[in-house]
Amino acid sequence: MFIQPWDAGLDEAEWQAWIADGHDFGLLSVNGLPGQAPATVPTHFTSDTGHLLIHLARPNPVWTAIENDPDVTFAVFGDYAFIPGTWRAKPGTTPTDGVPTSYYTAVQFTCRAHIVDDPEAKAELLRHQLAHFQPDGDHAPVAVDQPPYGRMLSGIRGLRLEVTEVRAKFKYDDNKPVEHRTTVADHLTERGQGLDVPSALQQRRRLDRVGTWKP
Incomplete structure (x- = not known):
C-alpha cells in the first residue's frame, strides 16, 4: 500500500481508535500455491494482544495456502468516497479542469498465521469473538x-494472526489548503x-489535528 507522507497515520492511537x-x-490475503493466484477471504475479526482472531469453515480452500506459507496480510478499509474533479479545481481555474480522487481509510496488518485446531482453543476463540459481537451474552454457551x-x-478452524507490522493510511487531501478541505467536507x-x-x-477530524500541512 503506497502512502504519501500527508496520508500517513499520525500515531498508533489514530488507527487503533478507527478500528x-x-x-x-x-480482507485476509494469502500467498497462492505455485502456479496459483493469491487468495482472499472477506471476514469479521477481533483482536487480542497483538493478534487478530478469525475463524473460517474447514472446507475453505485457503487453508492449504496458509499451511504452505503462513505469512499473510489482513486489510481493513472504510470511510471512502469518490471526490469529483469539480470539487478539487484550484481557485480561479475552470472547475472541469479539476482532477478527481478517492478518499478512504485503510489499515493493513502484516501477520504470521497460526492455525487453531484444538477444540477448546477454538471454543475460546469463539467466546472471545462473541464477547465482541454479542456483548449482551444472548447466545448459548460455547x-x-x-x-x-x-x-x-x-467444521471450523481458527486463526490467530500474529501482527508483525501495521501500516495505516488516511487519504483525505491533507496536503491541500484548509479552505479546500473544509469545502470538500461540506x-x-x-x-x-x-x-x-x-x-x-x-476529513474534519484530520483537519483539526493536521491544520496546514507542513512537510
Missing part, C-alpha cells in the same frame, strides 16, 4: 461438550451518499 469504532470486517457449538467446532455532507458523511467526519 475500535466498528471497523471489524476485513463449550466443546454442549450443543449447539460443541458439535459444530469440528460537499460530502451535502451529497450524503454511501459513506460520504463518515468520510467528511474523517
Whole structure:
C-alpha cells in the first residue's frame, strides 16, 4: 500500500481508535500455491494482544495456502468516497479542469498465521469473538461438550494472526489548503451518499489535528 507522507497515520492511537469504532470486517490475503493466484477471504475479526482472531469453515480452500506459507496480510478499509474533479479545481481555474480522487481509510496488518485446531482453543476463540459481537451474552454457551457449538467446532478452524507490522493510511487531501478541505467536507455532507458523511467526519477530524500541512 503506497502512502504519501500527508496520508500517513499520525500515531498508533489514530488507527487503533478507527478500528475500535466498528471497523471489524476485513480482507485476509494469502500467498497462492505455485502456479496459483493469491487468495482472499472477506471476514469479521477481533483482536487480542497483538493478534487478530478469525475463524473460517474447514472446507475453505485457503487453508492449504496458509499451511504452505503462513505469512499473510489482513486489510481493513472504510470511510471512502469518490471526490469529483469539480470539487478539487484550484481557485480561479475552470472547475472541469479539476482532477478527481478517492478518499478512504485503510489499515493493513502484516501477520504470521497460526492455525487453531484444538477444540477448546477454538471454543475460546469463539467466546472471545462473541464477547465482541454479542456483548449482551444472548447466545448459548460455547463449550466443546454442549450443543449447539460443541458439535459444530469440528467444521471450523481458527486463526490467530500474529501482527508483525501495521501500516495505516488516511487519504483525505491533507496536503491541500484548509479552505479546500473544509469545502470538500461540506460537499460530502451535502451529497450524503454511501459513506460520504463518515468520510467528511474523517476529513474534519484530520483537519483539526493536521491544520496546514507542513512537510
